[in-house]
Amino acid sequence: MSRQGPKFNLTDVKRLAQDYLDGKKASDGRGSIRFNAPTRSTEVVVKVLFCRPDIANRLIAIGLLALEAKDFFSRKMQWNEVYDEFGLEDYEGHNWYIKYCIVSDDGTEYVEEVSFHPLEKEMVLPNGKTLRVTYDPSDEKG
Amino acid sequence: MNLRCGECGEKKFEARNVRGDFYTPWRDFPRAYLTKDLVLPVCGNCGNYAIVDDEAERIDLAMEASVRDQASQFIDIIKSKANINAVKLASLLGVTPEYLSMLSNQKNTPSYRIWNMLKLVSTDPKKLTLELDPNWDIRKENLLLRA
Numbered sequence: 545m546s547r548q549g550p551k552f553n554l555t556d557v558k559r560l561a562q563d564y565l566d567g568k569k570a571s572d573g574r575g576s577i578r579f580n581a582p583t584r585s586t587e588v589v590v591k592v593l594f595c596r597p598d599i600a601n602r603l604i605a606i607g608l609l610a611l612e613a614k615d616f617f618s619r620k621m622q623w624n625e626v627y628d629e630f631g632l633e634d635y636e637g638h639n640w641y642i643k644y645c646i647v648s649d650d651g652t653e654y655v656e657e658v659s660f661h662p663l664e665k666e667m668v669l670p671n672g673k674t675l676r677v678t679y680d681p682s683d684e685k686g
Numbered sequence: 687m688n689l690r691c692g693e694c695g696e697k698k699f700e701a702r703n704v705r706g707d708f709y710t711p712w713r714d715f716p717r718a719y720l721t722k723d724l725v726l727p728v729c730g731n732c733g734n735y736a737i738v739d740d741e742a743e744r745i746d747l748a749m750e751a752s753v754r755d756q757a758s759q760f761i762d763i764i765k766s767k768a769n770i771n772a773v774k775l776a777s778l779l780g781v782t783p784e785y786l787s788m789l790s791n792q793k794n795t796p797s798y799r800i801w802n803m804l805k806l807v808s809t810d811p812k813k814l815t816l817e818l819d820p821n822w823d824i825r826k827e828n829l830l831l832r833a
Contacts (some may be wrong), residue, residue, distance in 0.1 A: 569739075579737040581692025582710075586737060591711040598742040623695035649688055658692040 550616050550628040552646045560646070560655045561608040564601075572652040577605055579657050588661035592679060593636060604660045607635050607642070617669055627658060631667040631675045638662045638678040689736055691729040698730035708735075712749045714798045721755060724748040753801060754792040760804035761790045768811035778814050779803060 563569075563576040570576050579585050579601065589600035610632060617629040625645055632640040643659035662679035669675065687699045705723050712718035724744060727736045735741075764775060776786040781800065788794035789804075796804065807814045 574739045575737075578689055579692075579742075580689055580734075582735060582737055584692065586742065587711050590713070591716070594714045596713060596742075596746045597710070597737075598746055601737065601742050623690060625690070647690075656690065656692075 548619055549613075550630075551619055551626045552628050552644075554611055554613065556646055556653075557611065557644070557655060558609050560653065561605040564605045564655075565609075570652045570654045572650075574652075575654065577601070577608075577655045577657050578647075579604075581658050585657055585660040592638065592662060603636065604657060607632055607640065607660060608644075608655070608657075610635060611642070614671055614673070615669070617667060631663065631669055631673075633673075633675055639667075639675040641667065687727060687738065689727070689738060691732060691734050691736070693734040694729060694732040696729060696731040699727040699736055700730050701725050702728040704728065704735065710745065710749070712746070712753075713795075715753070715801070716798070718749050718753055719756075720748055721752040722748045750795055751792075754789075754795055757789045757796045757801055757804055758792050760801075760808040761786065763808040764804065764811045764814070767808070768814065770811075775814075779807075 560576040568576065582597075585604060586597050586600045589595070589603055590597055593600065593603065595603070611630055615630045615632055617631050620627045620629050620643065627643050627645045630642040632642055639662065641659055641661055641663050644655050644657050647654055647656050663675055663677050666677060667675040688697055689699055690697050691699065703723055703725050705720055708720040708724065708726075709717045710720075726741055726745075727738060728734070729736070737745075761775070764770075765772065768775070770778075772786055772790070773783045776783040779786065779800070785794065789796055789800070
């Protein structure tokens with residue numbers, strides 16, 4: 545399954561990301577992007593870019609808006625769900641690993657954002673493009 | 687809430703006050719420690735938390751309040767232990783008395799550098815004067831420590 549195209553339409557992902565940036569809520573009143581593993585997304589962006597967590601999440605939403613079909617890496621099966629994996633090149637000075645799915649739950653649609661962090665290992669996209677590791681965690685303070 | 691946990695895959699998020707049990711990178715802090723009330727969705731299976739609505743804003747506010755409160759407490763401790771006034775302490779820290787006053791009154795948020803210095807000095811205020819003393823022979827002290 546790894547070399548199929550993305551399961552989720554990028555147009556839908558970008559619509560939900562734009563809703564997030566516009567403060568438009570999902571039908572259950574919660575956000576249109578939900579971060580269910582902040583240690584792999586929000587917290588890493590805070591650490592890398594020295595920002596507030598709310599700013600980090602907005603940067604993640606803007607990163608999703610920047611995704612293109614050429615950035616697709618693979619589909620991944622996890623917990624009986626299919627997630628799309630992308631490699632985003634040169635965003636805020638780094639190459640990023642992104643993993644998400646879109647959840648439609650009783651009429652509520654949102655992006656379940658599992659991962660958004662600098663690449664931890666080199667990524668070769670299906671189109672042959674190689675994304676190198678740009679962030680060294682050993683540079684972290686503290 | 688039907689959200690799947692991104693760490694363990696379970697759907698067991700429940701609202702929980704994480705005061706005293708929550709560390710996170712925050713602004714220029716590699717790890718900030720929460721000492722204020724903050725209710726977050728926490729996975730009942732693995733303890734991971736989630737951000738589903740306004741939690742990021744609430745984390746920011748709670749962290750800011752925590753860091754300001756901690757800095758204020760550190761300053762109180764230093765002034766009390768070292769028996770020095772605010773002007774002298776500001777001079778030793780390399781900040782203005784006005785800035786130190788704002789930190790003391792929780793009107794401003796310290797950088798990680800200042801917060802960390804306050805934290806370290808509050809455990810042993812003598813260090814503050816020692817390290818800034820031009821007559822302090824660091825090489826000699828190091829040799830004595832090794833002896």
